Amino acid sequence: MIFEVWAPRATAVELLVLEERRSMSAGAGGWWRAEVEGAGHGTRYTFEVDGDGPYPDPRSRRQPEGVFGPSAVYDHDRFTWSDHDWKGRDLRGAIIYELHIGTFTTDGTFEAAIEKLPHLVELCVDFVEIMPVAPVPGGRNWGYDGVDLYAVNETYGGPDGLKSFVDACHQAGIGVILDVVYNHLGPSGNFLRPFGPYFAGFEGSFWGEAVNLDGPESDEVRRYFVGNALQWLRDYHIDGLRLDAVHALHDRRATHLLAELAAEVDALSCSTGRPLSLIAESDLNDPRMVRSLDAGGLGMTAQWNDDVHHALHCAVSGENHGYYQDFASLEALAKVLTHGVLHDGSYSSFRARGHGASFAGVPGHRLVACLQNHDQIGNRPAGDRLPITPLKLGSGLLLTSPFTPMLFMGEEWGARTPFLFFSDHVEAHLRDTEGARRQREFDGFGYAWEAPNPSDEESFLRSKLDWSEVKEEEHWSLLCWYRDLIALRKALPELSDPRLDRVRVELDPMGKWLLMWRGSVAVAVNFSLDPVTLPLPPGTILLASDDPITCTETGLHLPAQSLTVYRPTPHNQPQP
Structure with a gap:
């Protein structure tokens, strides 16, 4: 098999393999080369550069004895794969x-x-x-x-x-x-x-x-x-x-x-x-x-x-x-949910300078x-x-x-x-x-x-x-x-929709709750230690972190530190 290594400034490179020391030949672009019969998968080897070493291969495919040991030849084709039907996975919609x-x-x-x-x-x-x-x-x-x-x-x-x-x-x-x-x-x-x-x-x-x-x-x-x-x-x-x-x-x-x-x-x-x-x-x-x-x-x-x-x-x-420190308010959370980032050219107190740029148009x-x-x-x-x-x-x-x-x-x-x-x-x-x-x-x-x-x-x-x-x-x-x-x-396309301009967020002026609209679906969260009622129309609770979370004519009732995913009845849904 052929061993190669890039050492453009070396005057001599030697390969230590199969209990022998072999001189390598200089080639174009700073690459050194040696052909060794009998070497193959599992063969241990090292290099010496201008008399210094031995060193593992910079492109070593295997280090069976750790970072201070010799390299070992590794043949990728010896592994038998079973994923022939795997067609890959796109990042969009993924977790x-x-x-x-x-x-x-x-x-x-x-x-x-x-x-x-x-x-x-x-x-x-x-x-x-x-x-x-x-x-x-x-x-x-x-x-x-x-x-x-x-x-x-x-x-x-x-x-x-x-x-x-x-x-x-x-x-x-x-x-x-x-x-x-x-x-x-x-x-x-x-x-x-x-x-x-x-x-x-x-x-x-x-x-x-x-x-x-x-x-x-x-x-x-x-x-x-x-x-x-x-x-x-x-x-x-x-x-x-x-x-x-x-x-x-x-x-x-x-x-x-x-x-x-x-x-x-x-x-x-x-x-x-x-x-x-x-x-x-x-x-x-x-x-x-x-x-x-x-x-x-x-x-x-x-x-x-x-x-x-x-x-x-x-x-x-x-x-x-x-x-x-710049992220401590619910206003900051509202901005990242609707704009992707908080610092889009704004002042970063941690860095003591302006930071970032707008992500408008980025899904x-x-x-x-x-x-x-x-x-x-x-x-x-x-x-x-x-x-x-x-x-x-x-x-x-x-x-x-x-x-x-x-x-x-x-x-x-x-x-x-x-x-x-x-x-x-x-x-x-x-x-x-x-x-x-x-x-x-x-x-x-x-x-x-x-x-x-x-x-x-x-x-x-x-x-x-x-x-x-x-x-x-x-x-x-x-x-x-x-x-x-x-x-x-x-299950709900609204929740994986990547369009930031379709996200709407409402905040409690007192900083207790946040309401994020994802199309016709709302995500309501109460961060406070007290129950709160959001002035929302009747609808269906799709998922709730705690009981009892209810939605009545008087609004959406959230216990302390709770979250619900909710959909208003069709005639009460917000218009895009």
């Missing part, structure tokens, strides 16, 4: 379920996650979004310290394990979105630097050095990341990618990396005959992110929308510290919204989740909103287990300073930072879901609420 493989189950493997798919089928989600699976140092990590980006964490089950998981999801009718990180690499086990100019030479973000996307010899660096994305979609049958923190991609080229990636993915979608989605995590509130390439945008299918999260969180929790399905996710829980010092009552109210609004809803694992039953930040760095200086580094990252967020040590194994073990909670009455009741909300969303 996403985010999970972390290591804490989703007790065993923390792809195989164990497969056993929980019937739960997700009954919940009726359309996609699972799995947090990054690239190899990381040690045995536990969120995944954003990944290196060897073409490989799969062996702790979870390696490349075959990921393929088995995707195959099982497709057989269950569920698409798979993979979280990938292209704005930085982890601080430990990153051996790209000896091979070439992969990095830009400056700190691109709080998390590490910027990737070289627009400097000298950056063409091949860009191909490294684009090729990685195509690998997941093509060779692993992944249906979409969530691109981590794209605002930390430093690219001044006329064609941004995201636009280049969107064009490549669109071409792959045409050849595979199934829709492929790109979802950007962006802090920019820039509608160009989700505009099509031919309209001058960056071509992303959708983007995460923090503004919706912040407004929902403030409404159900009462918090208003740090970046929540809501291009904005992925949530009540909880790994960041918003895990970035709290105690990793604490919302209690059950706030979850009821928040999910009622989220799952009837014009956006693409996303749930976080365990949210649907009100999991009591935290989701803490955890890592397992091998080097003592990284392990010992991880907690202090994490605290510095959130300086100014308004937290009294008293967090467990991320390097302690207990932080990881405490974050594993406790599936026995589902059997408890209050948790089972919340799970049924989520199931009913999702079923109602899928």
